[in-house]
Amino acid sequence: MGNNQSRTVKKHKYQDYQRIRELSRGSFGRVLLVKLKKNPKVELIMKRLPYLDQKDKRAADEEIAMLKKLLTKYTVQFYSSFIYDDDICIIMEYCEGGNLRELLERMERSNFEKIQKQSFKILFDVLSGLQSLHSLGIVHRDLKPENIFFDKDGNSKLGDFGLSMKVFSKSYIKAAGTKDYSPPESLRQNKMTFQSDIWSLGVILVELLTGKHPYEGQSPEETIMNIRNGRMAQLPSEIQGEVREMIEAMLNTDPTRRPSAEELLDSDLLKKSIFVEKKSKKKKLNCCWISFGVGLAAFVILRMFLLVQ
Template sequence: MTQTDQLYKVIKDYAGLDGDLQLIPINKGEIVFVIKKEIEYYTIEKNSQIGKVPMEYLRPYNGEYSTTSSWHNLLFEIPTYEDFDVVKMLSGGNMGKTELVQLKLTGKQYVRKRVYFGKKDKQKADQEVSIMQKLSSRYTVRLIWSYIDRSELVMITDYCELGDLKKVIKDLQLISEGERLNRVWDLFAQIIKAVDFMHSLGIIHRDIKPANIFIMEDGTARLGDFGLAKDISVEGFVAVAGTLNYQAAEVWTMKRMTLSSDVFAVGVCIYELITGENPFAAQQFLY
């Protein structure tokens, strides 16, 4: 943690987090006073209010970056490809390579997705970046950085240490019913808050399932994998996509998906958490 006494400009809106008074909202174009800097966050003073904001929302007011130390550069600039060590390869690399990486300077681990230019999935990746930039919250997997490196689009996101909800489903079947229901209620509250936040922005996920709900080291749940997400704030519906056995029958009779389709998918996930089984037998993916 480093003390500082500098002015910074807000480069994009940040709404803060409901229930967390430490994280305060800021608006693009505002000039704020940074009191101290930490990994990923700045403590700022704005209109006599003191609180924290994620580092990606601020830039030095004069627009100049210091080159006096790699620590300072890391805080204010996007890290380069060489700033990370690869820990291991991860699954889920349909749009390129997905890796668990470690930031050399801090030792913190992240997930890095690399998408090669020239592939048809480049457009999907661009869309996912745009969606994730809008959806930063305590209930979603956050996009920390995105940038172009050589011939690749690189996305650096949160690393969810305990994997996805599939393992949780198995583990829950080993405890008493009372304990299991209490844990399911806790997870349901977090998942539905993530969905409610998405829907408040007019965004539909289209592929909510245990494999796309991730668990942090502290046991909290985060919704992730926004590759099929779409903004439907204007039309109100979108073409069918996702995983068949998490979709309601009306999705197929109407040949379209709405925000309610996500809610149905959450219900299927909750059923699985309680019983250990999916209520539908179909196993088919749609693109």
């Protein structure tokens, strides 16, 4: 959605939206897919959160304040909020490409080179979103495949900031989030830092490359114990060199020894991966123009030939 549409959305109230379907429901509230009655082509997310007691109000207000600050294309965009009944409704960008969990479940794993290329594009996008979040002093605290979304063009966007929290005077905050994506320090000491998000992303990167959670046990309890004790499954032989080194750094049990989002984005491996992707896209575009040029030349020659005849 462009800036003009964003400004238009901000003028609307609850009655201006039509519900399409409910996407999820929980103790946190409900997430609905809606559309504007006056412009049915504009589909949006409406997140309805309870807004009665002070605790709920504070949580919702903090989430909205964070969303307003995140103006990067690598995060799900906030457009508007308003009170309706006993809820606050948050209007956000709808990512019609689904989430990373859905992609993981349908990924074709016969071509590792293709998987690695796709994985590093997602890694770059999510790290870019994290860099913006961390620069504002905010830890996501619930980074998992379900909270990474895709727009219609396949670009990754970081979303669901309901558990995100700002780090103030201390260098860490209280732990939160899904246990099998929570780093060792959250399970051992009930604390998280910016590097906790990096660990969670390291787990996601391994899942992208292998299709498996690197700490998965026979039960949820065993998975949590594996994380707590740093017992990671052996990486497959195709993961070598710089890729293996990056994963091992991201999954270091000591958060102080993990790289930051900025450092990872500045790494030769990621720079090289993104450069190759951009070069490939440019090559495809050039090929399209060449094909168009050849076709146009052939058409002109044929037309001249017919005129001469």
